[in-house]
Amino acid sequence: MNQARCQTQLIALDWGTSSLRAYRLGAAGRVLELRSLPWGVMKLPEVVLPENSGDDGKAGFEFAFEEACGDWIRAAPHAPVIAAGMVGSRQGWREAPYLSLPIAVDRIGSTLSTVHTRNGQIVHIVPGLIENSALPNVMRGEETQVIGALSMLDFGKTPSRAEQQNEQNEILIGLPGSHSKWVQVRIQHREVQSHIEHFHTFMTGEVYAALCEHTILGRGMPTSDVNGDDHAAFDRGVLVPQTPAGRAGVLSTIFSTRTLGLTGELDGAGQREYLSGLLIGHEVAALQDLLAEQRHRPVRVILVGDAALCVRYTRALRAYGLDQIEVAGQATERGLWQLAIAAGLLSCTQP
Amino acid sequence: MNQARCQTQLIALDWGTSSLRAYRLGAAGRVLELRSLPWGVMKLPEVVLPENSGDDGKAGFEFAFEEACGDWIRAAPHAPVIAAGMVGSRQGWREAPYLSLPIAVDRIGSTLSTVHTRNGQIVHIVPGLIENSALPNVMRGEETQVIGALSMLDFGKTPSRAEQQNEQNEILIGLPGSHSKWVQVRIQHREVQSHIEHFHTFMTGEVYAALCEHTILGRGMPTSDVNGDDHAAFDRGVLVPQTPAGRAGVLSTIFSTRTLGLTGELDGAGQREYLSGLLIGHEVAALQDLLAEQRHRPVRVILVGDAALCVRYTRALRAYGLDQIEVAGQATERGLWQLAIAAGLLSCTQP
Known part of the structure; x- marks a missing residue:
């Protein structure tokens, strides 16, 4: 019991629309334990409370929280708890209002909202980000992954030639998925300070699924991706937007x-790969237009997300001339750890 | 009985994927009777034939055909029968191979395929069109509507100023719908001859339905269009692509x-209108790019399709500077009539 208490430094929750992942983190943010539960914000268990027990409509959150990490908290009652994702939305446990861009990355951790559980536990909730441009753009959860990805950059190394030319560096962080986000970050090397300047959303993943499952394009296609074996069909699709x-x-x-x-040029599996490449190609081509318009010239592109999807995006980005690409793993848990440090929740521990 | 036989000049079928419409046409192509049946090519009734009756997999077509117009044929056994749409596809009753663009409009009617019913009736099937460009494009059924729309143009009138400047006129025929088609027609006034030169397909209608019904965008939207009352939201969407x-x-x-x-800028109904405008705006903006690249400068735009949808497209086209817009009704039945004339099926009747 005592040993567990010493080990647990932070309980970190990645609480999205469709799932809840709970991390028990030890010294230096090392993952000691991970639990995945199906209780996303839109899929909470129904909890029937006794009458007059003061149901505030949040009982589902309380129940899921207890199942996810109640035992961890009892074993390490002084460990702080932090959560990111749709749990902070208007439909979440407690709304954590959006912060506006541009924003210094450090400011995000100093603006956490809090909710108190029935047992008196404080849960710190990470705010989302909003860009109030002509078409407003929002994210929730991805800001945490961006912070995690940035924490893995090696700022101590000898600056590259491109970095020497600019005291400021522009980095593009891509989070491909159901709703892909592309986040433009500017890093000032002297101050080791990062600012999130812009971001863009592409609904590529969700549109792809809707087209395959609910339009004529899916007719004759296999029902799932065929391990991306048909690179020729994928690449053919990727290139169409630049013709x-x-x-x-x-x-x-x-x-x-x-x-x-x-x-007769593509079979069913080839059509599926081609459509995937075509949509990702349109996304990357449009992204390049946007970056050119904003004169953002990324020296590095960092991808965060599902490994197979990152492979697809890497192929597409290379086809469009972006080839300084890295893939960052464990971005969510590392981001939650960094945010807890920035919030002063881990004052006794070493970052 | 005798009277009906005199009256019926042509039995014309518009046989698509999801429905079958049968027209009994009289002198000069006047519609004497119309029947709508739910038996599209992909929704045919299941017919169980007695053993050894030589089922060729086409019994569903025979049955639907008999229900649609068997009595008309018995009453007017010499009236020819013509059909357009997916009935001529590979999954149809008899494949009518695609004709390649560019093509003189008159040639379509001289290239009909035929199928014989069990009762010995000949059904003439209209071919679809294919454009073998970098991304191949196909249509089936719309070629008939294009011919119908062209037949309504008043070539006998005094030429307009724009027409005087060019002996050739470029006309753009738009068929908005689940898969919108935009057909570029060149008319040589001396020869009163039309050529279909190019066409483009936009899956706007089907994508709109898939986004509303199967993605997060539909959450909070009403389940059907609200009679297009919210012009402001629609127009706002239309204009986005040009910003x-x-x-x-x-x-x-x-x-x-x-x-x-x-x-908080749009409510659920507004979001639905906005998305409709946004998609149609992207379609019209891209269409203008394509026309500019092909140096096609239409003097007139003719819309064929659902009346409410034509109103939406008219608003969008005007917002993009295309304002010589007409809406053509009854294009399908008029097209089938014209094709029957071109095929020589109506040699005894006046066009």
Whole structure:
């Protein structure tokens, strides 16, 4: 019991729309234990409370929280608890208002919201970010992954030639997925200070799923990705947006998924790979336009996310001339650890 | 009985994927009777034939055909029968191979395929069109609507100023819908001859439905269009693609449907209208790019399709500077009539 108490430095929750992941972190943020539960913010268990027990509609959160880490807290009652993701949305446990861009990365950790559980435990909730541009953009959870990815950058190393030329460096962090985020970060080397300046959202993953499952394009396709074996079909799709035919835009080019099947050029599995490449290609091509317009020239691109998806995006980014690409693992738990440090929750521990 | 036989000049079928419409046409193509049946090519009734009756897998077509117009044929056994749409696809009753672009409109009617029913009736099937460009494009059924729309143009009138300047006129025929088609037609006034030169497909309608019904964007939206009352939200969406933010492309801009809800700028019905405008705006903006690249400068735009949808497209086209817009009704039945004339099926009747 005593040993566990010494070991647990932080209980960190990645609480999204569809799932809840709980990390028990030890010294220097090392993952001691991980639990995955199906209780995302939109999929909480129904809890029936006794009458007059003062149900505030949050009983599902309390129950899921207890299941996720109640025993960890009892074993290490002084360990702080931090949570990121949709748990801080309006439909979450406690709204953690969005912070506006541009923002210094350190400020995020100093602006946590808190909720008290029935047992008196404080849970610190990470705010999301909003960019109030012509079309507003929001993220929740990804800011934590960005901070985790940044914490892995080796700022102590000898500066590269590109870095020597600029005292400021621009880094692009890509979080491919259901809703891909591309986050533009500026790092001032003298101050070892990072600012998140802009970000963009592409609904590529969710659109891909909807097209495969709920439109004519999915007819004849296998029901899941075939391990990305058909690189030729994927790459063919990736390149379309940079051809004259690509000017027609994604609402038009996707129809070629079907016509290349009708003309016998692609089989069902090939159509699926082609459509994946086509959508990711449109995303990367549009991203390059946006970066050029904002004169953002990233010296490095860091990808965070599912490994197979990062492989796809790496192929596509290379096809569009972005080749300084790294993939960062464990970004969520590292980000939660960094945020807890910035919030002063781990004052007794070494970062 | 005799009277009906005199009246019926042509039995014309519009036989698509999800429905079958049968027209009994009289002199000059006047619609005497119309039947709508739910038996599209992908939704045929299951017919169980007696053993050894030589089932060729086409019994569903025979059955639906008999239900649609068997009595008309018995009453007017000499009236020819013509059919357009997916009935001529590989999954149809008889494949009518695609004709390649560019093509003189008159040639389509002289290239009909035929199928004989068990009762010995000949059904003439209209071919689809294919454009073997970098991304192949196909249509089936829309070629008939294009011919119908062209037949309504008043070539006998005094030429307009624009027409005087060019002996050739470029006309753009738009068929908005689940898969919108935009067909570029060149008309040589001396020869009163039309050529279909190019066409483009946009899956706007099907993508809109998939996004509303199967992605996060539909959350909080009403389940059907609210009669397009919220013009402000629709128009706001239409204009996005021509702003700097629109450069992000449709995979990105659609996310603003949600964020404008989160920031309280659009309610659920407004989000639905906004998304409709946004997608149609992206379609029209991309179409303009394609026309500019092909140096196609339409003097007239003719829309064929659902009336409410044509109103939406008219608003969007005007916002992008295309304002010589007409809406053509009854294009399908008129097209089938014209094709029957071109095929020589109506040699005894006046066009």
